[in-house]
Amino acid sequence: MRISGRSAALPGLGVILILVPIQYFVGVAIARARKNTLHAADKRVRLTEEVLRAIKLVKMYVWEEKFASGMYRKRERERDR
Numbered sequence: 001m002r003i004s005g006r007s008a009a010l011p012g013l014g015v016i017l018i019l020v021p022i023q024y025f026v027g028v029a030i031a032r033a034r035k036n037t038l039h040a041a042d043k044r045v046r047l048t049e050e051v052l053r054a055i056k057l058v059k060m061y062v063w064e065e066k067f068a069s070g071m072y073r074k075r076e077r078e079r080d081r
Contacts, residue, residue, distance in 0.1 A: 033081070040078035047071055 051058060051067050058064060 036081045037078065040074065040081055044071060044074045044078060047074060 047067075047070060051071070058067060
């Protein structure tokens with residue numbers, strides 16, 4: 001039995017037509033999740049940078065526990081997303 005070029009290409013084209021929209025929606029979902037994670041990580045990094053810039057002041061007034069608890073809370077929110 002011999003399969004012609006057109007009849008062999010049709011199943012392949014069908015698979016492509018089914019998978020392209022699925023791939024699009026999966027990509028959109030991954031992009032949204034990544035955006036949420038990056039947003040939370042950005043907040044945490046900003047807080048960390050703030051602490052590093054002002055470490056002298058933090059040490060002088062003994063605020064380490066306050067800043068550390070804030071960073072841990074932000075990290076928990078980031079991990080939960």
